[in-house]
Structures are given as C-alpha cells and as structure tokens.
Amino acid sequence: MSAATEKFLQSADLGAAIVAALDEVLGTRKTDLHAPVFAGNEWVYLKDCLDSTFVSSVGAYVDRFERDLAEFTGSAHAVAVVNGTAALHVALLLAGVEQGDEVLVPALTFAATANAVSYCGAIPHFIDSDDRTLGVDPAALDRWLSFKAEKTGGRIVNRDTGRVIRAIVTMHTFGHPCDMDGLLSVARKYGLTIVEDAAESLGSYYQGRHTGTFGLLGTLSFNGNKTLTTGGGGAILTNDAELARRAKFITTTAKRPHKWEYVHDEVGFNYRMPNLNAALGCAQLEQLPGFLQSKRALHQKYAKAFAGLDAVELTREPAGCSSNYWLQALKLQNIDMQLRDSILEQTNAAGYMTRPVWKLMHGLRQFGDCPRAPLDVAERLEKTLINIPSGAGLA
Amino acid sequence: MSAATEKFLQSADLGAAIVAALDEVLGTRKTDLHAPVFAGNEWVYLKDCLDSTFVSSVGAYVDRFERDLAEFTGSAHAVAVVNGTAALHVALLLAGVEQGDEVLVPALTFAATANAVSYCGAIPHFIDSDDRTLGVDPAALDRWLSFKAEKTGGRIVNRDTGRVIRAIVTMHTFGHPCDMDGLLSVARKYGLTIVEDAAESLGSYYQGRHTGTFGLLGTLSFNGNKTLTTGGGGAILTNDAELARRAKFITTTAKRPHKWEYVHDEVGFNYRMPNLNAALGCAQLEQLPGFLQSKRALHQKYAKAFAGLDAVELTREPAGCSSNYWLQALKLQNIDMQLRDSILEQTNAAGYMTRPVWKLMHGLRQFGDCPRAPLDVAERLEKTLINIPSGAGLA
Numbered sequence: 001m002s003a004a005t006e007k008f009l010q011s012a013d014l015g016a017a018i019v020a021a022l023d024e025v026l027g028t029r030k031t032d033l034h035a036p037v038f039a040g041n042e043w044v045y046l047k048d049c050l051d052s053t054f055v056s057s058v059g060a061y062v063d064r065f066e067r068d069l070a071e072f073t074g075s076a077h078a079v080a081v082v083n084g085t086a087a088l089h090v091a092l093l094l095a096g097v098e099q100g101d102e103v104l105v106p107a108l109t110f111a112a113t114a115n116a117v118s119y120c121g122a123i124p125h126f127i128d129s130d131d132r133t134l135g136v137d138p139a140a141l142d143r144w145l146s147f148k149a150e151k152t153g154g155r156i157v158n159r160d161t162g163r164v165i166r167a168i169v170t171m172h173t174f175g176h177p178c179d180m181d182g183l184l185s186v187a188r189k190y191g192l193t194i195v196e197d198a199a200e201s202l203g204s205y206y207q208g209r210h211t212g213t214f215g216l217l218g219t220l221s222f223n224g225n226k227t228l229t230t231g232g233g234g235a236i237l238t239n240d241a242e243l244a245r246r247a248k249f250i251t252t253t254a255k256r257p258h259k260w261e262y263v264h265d266e267v268g269f270n271y272r273m274p275n276l277n278a279a280l281g282c283a284q285l286e287q288l289p290g291f292l293q294s295k296r297a298l299h300q301k302y303a304k305a306f307a308g309l310d311a312v313e314l315t316r317e318p319a320g321c322s323s324n325y326w327l328q329a330l331k332l333q334n335i336d337m338q339l340r341d342s343i344l345e346q347t348n349a350a351g352y353m354t355r356p357v358w359k360l361m362h363g364l365r366q367f368g369d370c371p372r373a374p375l376d377v378a379e380r381l382e383k384t385l386i387n388i389p390s391g392a393g394l395a
Numbered sequence: 396m397s398a399a400t401e402k403f404l405q406s407a408d409l410g411a412a413i414v415a416a417l418d419e420v421l422g423t424r425k426t427d428l429h430a431p432v433f434a435g436n437e438w439v440y441l442k443d444c445l446d447s448t449f450v451s452s453v454g455a456y457v458d459r460f461e462r463d464l465a466e467f468t469g470s471a472h473a474v475a476v477v478n479g480t481a482a483l484h485v486a487l488l489l490a491g492v493e494q495g496d497e498v499l500v501p502a503l504t505f506a507a508t509a510n511a512v513s514y515c516g517a518i519p520h521f522i523d524s525d526d527r528t529l530g531v532d533p534a535a536l537d538r539w540l541s542f543k544a545e546k547t548g549g550r551i552v553n554r555d556t557g558r559v560i561r562a563i564v565t566m567h568t569f570g571h572p573c574d575m576d577g578l579l580s581v582a583r584k585y586g587l588t589i590v591e592d593a594a595e596s597l598g599s600y601y602q603g604r605h606t607g608t609f610g611l612l613g614t615l616s617f618n619g620n621k622t623l624t625t626g627g628g629g630a631i632l633t634n635d636a637e638l639a640r641r642a643k644f645i646t647t648t649a650k651r652p653h654k655w656e657y658v659h660d661e662v663g664f665n666y667r668m669p670n671l672n673a674a675l676g677c678a679q680l681e682q683l684p685g686f687l688q689s690k691r692a693l694h695q696k697y698a699k700a701f702a703g704l705d706a707v708e709l710t711r712e713p714a715g716c717s718s719n720y721w722l723q724a725l726k727l728q729n730i731d732m733q734l735r736d737s738i739l740e741q742t743n744a745a746g747y748m749t750r751p752v753w754k755l756m757h758g759l760r761q762f763g764d765c766p767r768a769p770l771d772v773a774e775r776l777e778k779t780l781i782n783i784p785s786g787a788g789l790a
Contacts, residue, residue, distance in 0.1 A: 038445050046441050050433050055626040055675065056619020082477055082627065085665035111648060111659040118662045121516070224451020224669075231450040231669030232477065253506060260739055260750040264506040265760045267513045270480035274619070274626030276672065280450065344655055355655040365660045 014311050014339060015346035018330070021305040022352045022388065025298070030351040031389035034225045034327065037291065041283040049279040057252070059275025061282055066235070068285050073202075073210040075218070075237035077244030080273040080281070081251050084199040084221025087234035088116035090251055090271060091217040092167065094236075094243050095193045097122050101166040102158055102371065104192070106136050107360040108378040109171045113197050114361045114370075117169070125158065125165065126362050126372035129381060133318045134173035137377065138182030141168075144373040145190050156190050161371060167193040172201035172211045174387070175227070175326030176317055180206045180214045195219070199234070202227050203292045203324035204317075212237045217247075222277075227291055227326050227392070228284035230277040291392040295325040298395040302328055302388070315385075325390065329357070332384040343386060357385040409706050409734060410741035413725070416700040417747045417783065420693070425746040426784040429620045429722065432686065436678040444674040452647070454670025456677050461630070463680050468597075468605040470613070470632035472639030475668040475676070476646050479594040479616025482629035483511035485646055485666060486612040487562065489631075489638050490588045492517050496561040497553055497766065499587070501531050502755040503773040504566045508592050509756045509765075512564070520553065520560065521757050521767035524776060528713045529568035532772065533577030536563070539768040540585050551585050556766060562588040567596035567606045569782070570622070570721030571712055575601045575609045590614070594629070597622050598687045598719035599712075607632045612642075617672075622686055622721050622787070623679035625672040686787040690720040693790040697723055697783070710780075720785065724752070727779040738781060752780040 049055055062080055069078035081087050097103055099121030105114055107126040114124040127144065130137035149156045149165060156165045168187055170178045187194050198204075198212030199221035205211065212218025217240075222233035236247045254268025273281075299316070306314050312330040317323035332340060340356065347354040360375065360382050361367045444450055457475055464473035476482050492498055494516030500509055502521040509519040522539065525532035544551045544560055551560045563582055565573045582589045593599075593607030594616035600606065607613025612635075617628035631642045649663025668676075694711070701709045707725040712718035727735060735751065742749040755770065755777050756762045 035448050036450065038448065038450075042445055043442065046445070047438060050437055050441070053430050053433065054619070055431065055433075056624060057627060058619075083665050111650075111657070111663070112665060115648075115659075115662050115664070224449070224453075229451060231671035232452060232665075232667060253510075255506075259743065262506070262750075262753040263759070264510075267510050267761050268506070269510070270478050270507060270627075272627060274672065276626035276675065277669065280671065348654065355657075358657040364658070366662050 015343040017309055018312070018343055019346055019350045019352070021309065022347065022350070024305045025301045026352065026389060026394055031353060031394060032391065033353045033355065033387055033389055035391040035393060036224060036229045037287070037391065037393045040287045042280055045279040045283045046276065049276050055276040056274050057272035059278065061275045061278035062273055065278040065281045065285070068282060069235055072285060072288065073213055073237055075210070075213045076239040077237070077241065079236045079244060079247040079251060080278055081234045081236060081271045082273055083232045084219055084223065084234035085112040085116055086251070086269070086271040087219035087221070087236045088112060088197055089119045090247055090269065091195045091219050091236050092116055092120050093250070094246055095167045095195050095216055097166050100163060102161065102163045103166055104141070104168040105361065106171050106378070107362055107372065107375045108134065108173065108357065108381055109197070109361060110358050111361070111364065113169055113171055114367055122166070123163065124361065124367060124370050126370060126375065128373055128375050129378045130179060131377050131381070133178050134176055134315065134381065135178030136168070136170050136183060138179050138186045140373065142186045142189070145186070149190055156192060158371060165192065167195055169195050169197050170215065171197040172204055174315065174329055175201045175204045175324040176315065177201065177204050177206035177211050177321040177323065179318070184214060200226070200326045201324060203288060205322040207320050213239065216240065217243060222281060227295070227324050228281065228288055230273065230281040230284070233273050233277050233281060292324055294392040294395040295390065298390065299325045299328060301395065306330065327387045328390045330386045330388060332386070335380065335383045337383060340383065340386065352389055354386055354388050357382060357387065410738040412704055413707065413738055414741055414745045414747070416704065417742065417745070419700045420696045421747065421784060421789055426748060426789060427786065428748045428750065428782055428784055430786040430788060431619060431624045432682070432786065432788045435682045437675055440674040440678045441671065444671050450671040451669050452667035454673065456670045456673035457668055460673040460676045460680070463677060464630055467680060467683065468608055468632055470605070470608045471634040472632070472636065474631045474639060474642040474646060475673055476629045476631060476666045477668055478627045479614055479618065479629035480507040480511055481646070481664070481666040482614035482616070482631045483507065483592055484514045485642055485664065486590045486614050486631050487511055487515050488645070489641055490562045490590050490611055492561050495558060497556065497558045498561055499536070499563040500756065501566050501773070502757055502767065502770045503529065503568065503752065503776055504592070504756060505753050506756070506759065508564055508566055509762055517561070518558065519756065519762060519765050521765060521770060523768055523770045524773045525574060526772050526776070528573050529571055529710065529776065530573030531563070531565050531578060533574050533581045535768065537581045537584070540581070544585055551587060553766060560587065562590055564590050564592050565610065566592040567599055569710065569724055570596045570599045570719040571710065572596065572599050572601035572606050572716040572718065574713070579609060595621070595721045596719060598683060600717040602715050608634065611635065612638060617676060622690070622719050623676065623683055625668065625676040625679070628668050628672050628676060687719055689787040689790040690785065693785065694720045694723060696790065701725065722782045723785045725781045725783060727781070730775065730778045732778060735778065735781065747784055749781055749783050752777060752782065
C-alpha cells in the first residue's frame with residue numbers, strides 16, 4: 001500500500017482512497033473497464049482471410065477456431081456462432097426448452113441470459129446467488145425447489161404456475177466459477193438440465209475442469225469486452241456429438257448438405273460466425289494463456305493496493321477454482337447507495353471506468369412479473385459491487 | 396456467339412452448349428456462383444480498426460457504414476445489424492407483426508424470409524411470383540386477397556384461418572426489382588404494411604429509386620455471396636426516424652443510455668454489427684459503383700453468349716428498373732427435370748458453379764402446412780431457373 005493510499009485510509013473519503021489505489025496500480029491512464037489487446041497474429045490472419053476471399057460463413061478459420069476452442073476448454077465439441085446471446089438461445093433450444101416452460105436463471109446476470117429464455121417463448125424464473133461465488137447458490141436453490149417444485153408425470157412443475165421447469169442456467173459471474181458440484185447435485189435431484197452461461201469465464205476452471213463443460217451444453221462469448229474477442233462472436237460447447245451436430249445444423253440455416261439443392265427441413269437460424277471474425281479469434285486464442293497471466297497479475301496488484309481498505313473487499317476466485325479474473329470487482333462491506341454512487345462518480349471523474357453490477361433481472365420492466373425465489377444475496381450484491389478496470393493490458 | 400457455341404446449338408446437347416457459352420464468357424476458370432472482390436481499402440480499414448481496438452459492437456466504422464448506406468440508398472436512415480436474417484426479424488417486429496399473425500411472403504425466396512416470420516411467432520402465407528420480375532405478382536395477390544381476405548374491425552383477416560394478415564414481404568429476386576407500384580397499390584387497398592427484403596438488391600433501382608426504400612422498412616444483406624460483403628452483416632432501411640431509433644435500440648440489447656447503469660427495459664436482441672465487419676463494409680461500399688458496372692458488363696457478355704440458345708432465356712432487369720444483376724440466371728423454356736439436372740451436372744463438372752433456384756417455401760417440411768395461394772408461376776420458375784457464376788470479378 002502506498003503512502004497516498006494510507007493517507008486516504010485515515011480520511012472518511014472512501015472514493016478518494018479507491019482512486020488512490022487505482023492510481024497505484026494503473027498509474028493515471030484513462031482506462032476502460034475491459035479493452036482488448038491485439039499483440040499476436042491478428043494482422044496476419046485477417047490479411048490471409050481477405051486474400052482467401054473466404055470472409056463469410058464458411059472458411060478454414062471457423063473450422064480451426066472450433067478445433068482450438070475444443071482443445072483449450074477440453075470440450076469434445078465447440079460450435080462457433082455469431083455471439084454469446086445466439087449461443088445461449090440455441091443451447092436452450094437443444095436442452096429441450098419449449099414455449100411456456102420455466103427456466104431457472106440467476107437474478108444477478110446480464111440481460112442476455114434472461115432474453116435468451118424469452119426467445120424460446122419460455123419464462124425465466126429467478127434464483128439467488130452465493131455471496132462467495134457470485135453465482136447460483138445450490139443450497140438456496142434446493143430449499144426453494146423443495147417448496148415450489150413437484151414431480152408430475154416425470155416432469156418438474158412449478159406448484160404456483162403449473163408450468164414445467166425445464167432447465168437451470170448457471171452463469172460464472174465476472175469469470176468466477178459457480179459451485180458446480182452443488183449445482184449438479186441439485187440438478188440430478190430434481191431432474192433438471194444444466195446449461196452453463198460461460199460467456200464471462202473462458203479460461204476459468206472449477207476443480208481443474210473448464211467452465212462450460214459441466215452442463216449438457218455451455219456457451220461462450222467473444223464480444224469486445226471479453227477476455228478474448230472476435231469483434232462479435234460466441235460458441236456452444238458440448239460433449240455430446242449429436243447435440244454438437246444439431247447445434248451446427250440449426251445455427252447454419254438448417255440446410256441439408258446437397259451438391260446444389262436448397263433444402264432446409266426445419267426453422268433454422270443464421271447464427272454463423274463469419275470466417276473474418278474467426279480469424280481474429282484464432283489469433284486471440286494463441287495469446288489467451290498470456291492474457292490470463294496478465295489478468296491474474298493485475299488481480300494481485302489490486303489485492304495489494306486494496307489490502308488496507310477495510311470498507312471494500314476485492315472479489316477473488318472461490319476455493320478449488322481458477323478464475324480468469326475477467327472483471328475485477330470491489331464489494332462494499334455496507335449497503336450505502338449514496339456512498340456507492342459517489343465512488344462511481346469519483347472514479348469515473350478520475351478517468352477510471354467503473355460501474356455497478358447489472359440491475360437484477362426482476363428489476364427490469366419486462367421481467368418484473370416472472371416467478372422468483374427470495375433474492376436476498378443478489379439484492380445485496382446489486383447494491384455493493386463495483387467493477388473496476390480489468391483489461392489484460394493493464395497488468 | 397462463338398463457333399464452338401454455334402456447333403453445340405446444332406446438337407441436342409443443351410448442357411454442352413451452356414458450358415461452351417460459359418467458356419466463352421469466363422474462359423476456363425473455376426468459378427463460384429458469387430465470390431467477393433477485395434480491391435480497395437479493406438486492408439487499410441481493417442488495420443485501422445484493429446489499431447483503434449474498437450473491433451466490437453460500437454465504433455466509428457459502424458456509424459460511418461450506416462451513414463454511407465443511407466446516402467447510397469437514399470434512405471433517411473440505415474441501421475447496421477449482424478446479418479440480413481436479423482434485419483428482417485426486427486423489421487417485421489417493427490412493422491407490428493405479432494404472434495399468431497399471418498405475413499404474405501413469396502413462395503420463391505430463400506428460407507430466411509419465411510424463417511424471420513416464424514421468429515415473430517407468425518405464420519408465412521405464401522404467394523405467387525411474376526414471371527417477368529421473379530418477385531411477388533401484384534395482380535395475382537390482389538385476386539387472391541379479394542377471395543381470402545376480409546376487413547374485420549379495421550384489420551384484414553384470412554377468411555379460412557381467422558388470423559390477422561399483417562404485412563407483405565416483397566423480395567427482389569436475384570436483384571431484379573419487384574413491381575413496386577403494383578404492390579404499393581395492393582397494400583393500400585387492403586391496408587397492409589410492406590417490408591421489403593432487399594437482401595439481394597443493393598444497387599437495384601425501381602423507377603430510379605433504390606429498392607428497400609418503398610416499404611415501411613427494408614432490409615439488406617452483406618453475406619459473403621452478396622454484391623458487397625461485411626463477412627456477415629445486414630441493415631434495416633427506413634425513412635421513419637422513430638422506427639430507425641427503435642431499430643437501433645432493440646438490436647443493441649434495448650439498453651437505456653446511462654453513464655453506468657445497466658437498464659434494459661424490454662426484451663432486446665444482440666444483433667449489433669461488429670465494427671470490424673463495418674470496416675470491411677465501408678471499404679466495399681466505396682467500390683460498389685464499380686462492382687455494379689462489372690456485373691452489368693458480365694450480363695451483357697452473357698446476353699451475347701446465350702443469344703443463340705433458344706432453349707434458355709437469360710433473366711434481365713424489368714422495364715423501368717436498373718438491376719444490380721446480383722445473380723445471373725438462365726430460364727429453361729420448357730420444364731424438363733432430367734434436362735435441368737443434366738445441365739447442372741455438366742456445368743458443375745466443367746468447374747462452373749451453377750445451381751437451381753431455392754426450393755419453394757411450401758415444399759420445405761416446416762412450412763408445408765402454411766396457407767398458400769395458387770403458385771403456378773413460382774412452381775414453373777422453381778423447375779426452370781438455373782443460376783450461373785455472377786461475381787463482380789468475372790466481367
């Protein structure tokens with residue numbers, strides 16, 4: 001801890017103390033929350049892609065990116081798609097989510113998680129988080145389902161709404177893995193399918209196994225703010241060969257292979273990742289181990305800089321897990337919205353992009369009437385989490 | 396006409412005669428149906444985009460591409476999105492298409508047109524084509540609606556199904572403009588909204604006005620096989636400022652502007668075009684006038700080469716229109732599936748990619764039960780059209 005930070009610690013001005021700690025780690029650079037780093041073969045592969053003229057929905061980089069992703073994550077199959085939202089939409093459809101079903105979704109997530117449920121004509125049913133992992137709390141979920149769920153004709157039905165509860169979407173918040181053993185156990189107990197929203201957790205491991213490979217299907221995102229980027233992009237992970245085949249088929253307009261005929265035998269989607277974007281992805285994936293090292297190093301610097309600030313806690317990987325530290329976050333020890341907002345004001349004014357976590361899903365107008373469990377932990381997290389600059393280039 | 400073509404004309408082997416005509420125009424190059432040409436600022440803009448680190452869902456190239464598209468097409472507004480299918484999905488939603496509605500769609504189109512209707516929870520209702528334009532036939536549509544449609548409570552209802560008929564999707568097949576005066580007149584008569592699927596017709600004009608700007612909304616595609624490409628991409632055109640604002644809003648996750656808060660107040664879509672793809676689009680759009688000239692020159696060469704072959708007719712722009720000649724097509728004068736397939740075999744074997752037009756939508760399993768008008772012209776076109784190599788690099 002620097003002398004400057006020490007000084008602010010003695011003052012009542014937590015915002016200024018946080019700015020001082022950020023100064024200590026980041027210098028006085030203007031920083032985004034997460035900027036990409038292009039320091040590898042990006043140029044080479046993009047140029048090669050242009051020269052080949054295969055920039056669009058088929059091409060060697062798409063095939064390679066899928067192979068490289070499967071290898072990196074240890075998933076038997078990876079299907080590249082146009083973004084993480086599309087990946088989640090298709091994963092839910094392949095998990096059997098149907099119109100009128102309910103899908104258990106953390107209240108603490110980005111809107112895409114709940115939107116993807118809506119695209120299937122299903123209803124998100126919001127569940128609480130674990131303060132330690134920031135992901136779904138298996139114990140709280142088990143308690144909730146023991147009250148609300150009943151088995152009827154081999155299906156789990158919500159006693160209140162009468163609707164089938166089809167699946168659980170787990171989301172690895174800020175890259176920190178959920179308690180997958182706990183969640184798999186609850187899923188087995190109630191006969192629910194798990195779809196892992198691993199949009200934020202490429203490079204994060206639970207007990208040595210990559211996130212997104214525990215559920216029937218997992219999904220990744222390569223948006224510009226993610227650990228690696230393809231401009232826009234996503235992927236579906238699965239160990240099931242038939243699901244992988246189906247995922248590829250329905251994300252590529254459901255066209256049957258034929259030397260010239262155009263037969264599409266179900267309603268498919270145009271969710272293909274262009275080869276141009278996959279070329280960027282291949283170059284980024286080569287650098288992923290380095291990005292992960294840098295992000296871990298940044299975390300260690302933050303841990304040192306914020307060590308003396310008792311009023312905030314730096315979020316860290318849960319025990320037994322290795323996090324990609326996609327987004328670093330401070331957790332205020334007390335709920336004080338005025339204080340939180342003044343910290344956001346001060347840090348942004350100092351040139352450091354900071355933001356609160358997402359608004360909880362049931363607080364969004366379109367999801368206000370959806371079923372929900374008690375959300376005490378998520379509601380506390382919503383009021384106390386602040387993300388701070390986290391890019392791989394900042395370490 | 397070359398001596399070689401003349402010779403084959405005397406023979407009964409139409410396939411060989413077509414190969415000879417293709418040889419005359421294309422030499423003996425192996426050719427795709429439509430390969431992109433990258434001969435401008437593609438590399439400069441892609442490099443600039445990488446250097447800026449703004450490769451993803453916001454960026455200067457997205458803004459510029461939207462401005463450039465609006466200027467080129469004469470549309471008041473253009474909203475760039477992830478592909479043409481997404482553009483159509485959102486255009487239909489903005490045209491007021493609701494779950495359970497019917498939408499009039501040509502049977503002769505690519506599957507995306509009908510899929511987009513399905514994404515809205517609506518039902519495509521297939522209508523016939525005009526042999527001259529290859530697009531929706533306004534006179535046939537008027538006759539059909541005069542039997543099938545009735546006005547009930549200010550809405551047009553299908554007498555058979557009782558469902559509201561909400562809109563007409565016109566599609567400018569192979570880049571040839573539909574009879575927009577005729578279609579606008581039918582739309583007015585029945586109080587129907589027109590959405591123009593101009594995926595294939597960037598650079599095509601009806602009576603001097605760009606296709607996609609006649610309907611309430613129009614949509615473009617920049618897939619790899621289109622006149623210009625962004626890898627994957629599309630756009631929504633509209634002259635209505637409020638619809639343009641709504642299009643931008645719901646394609647960008649419906650997030651309300653705020654300095655840090657994440658408020659999404661309706662179910663939005665992640666349909667943003669990445670800046671990387673828009674950079675490619677800006678470079679391609681600069682070359683569009685040249686591409687259009689080349690494609691017209693290719694048409695003229697084909698017209699000369701095929702002039703003596705009475706058994707096939709080269710499709711051409713309708714009177715009063717300027718077509719982009721996106722895809723060149725031969726129309727067989729007689730229905731003979733064995734002959735058609737042997738022409739496809741012979742031309743593909745000779746290294747020229749050719750294909751029949753798409754299977755009609757009501758022939759696809761998932762649309763087999765949808766309502767449909769008599770489709771005599773479309774059914775004839777399905778059996779007689781053959782696309783031949785059409786890229787701007789071939790002239």
